[in-house]
Amino acid sequence: MAWSFKEDRPIYTQLLEQIQARIVTGQYKIGERLPSVRELAAEAGVNPNTMQRALAELERIGLVYSQRTSGRMITDDAQKIGEMKMQLAQDVIEEFLQNMKKLGYEQKEIAQLIEQYPTGKRKETEKA
Template sequence: MGIDFQPDKPIYQQLIDRLAGEIIRGLRKPGDKLPSVREYAVETGVNANTIQRVYRKMEQMNIAESRRGQGTFVTEDTGKLHELREKMKETYIHSFVQDMSDLGFTLEEMSEGLAHYQEGEQDD
């Protein structure tokens, strides 16, 4: 199957972001087992060594943990998962504000645009 990856960001980082997003959205819950390295490599169309790196980095971030002979699991530390959620929120907000500022928009224009966007979403 595979995923369409962005050329300007390392694949392993895109996979970490993807899994972190699934955790934040509740698609992967605390204590859930992640796919085996081989399964996830096939699912994503990525080399198994890259998946091994993804899981190792997620362990270093304390959002996943390896259990010998059992696999890799989403951490059960809800405090760490809350930190992950807040960090990702800040990252996306910073990126949005930076991109919009680069286009010449003020914070007030961004706020107005977001309010208008939200109103449109409620009409759907």
């Protein structure tokens, strides 16, 4: 997963989300050491203070913790990571629903569309 930033939101919150996603998907593995602030900042091309702020927030919510000698570690609490994954899923669904509602769909219709989604697509390709 490469770092990418949208224009309209703080870089700090986007860093936070992207590191969370990396932990949840196992790109940064449970219980492992995180790269240093400087390494991460250089890799993402962002200001080190901004990266520091994002990591401090991750620490506050308990996804990472500091070890005096070896830097920051990712939590070894699998349940915590599971909860985070669920939270991120909720956020994605929320955003999707908002967009669908903007298109004028009701939640029931949206559920139907999702249900049909792969079949509907297959039928269309069969026709063609």
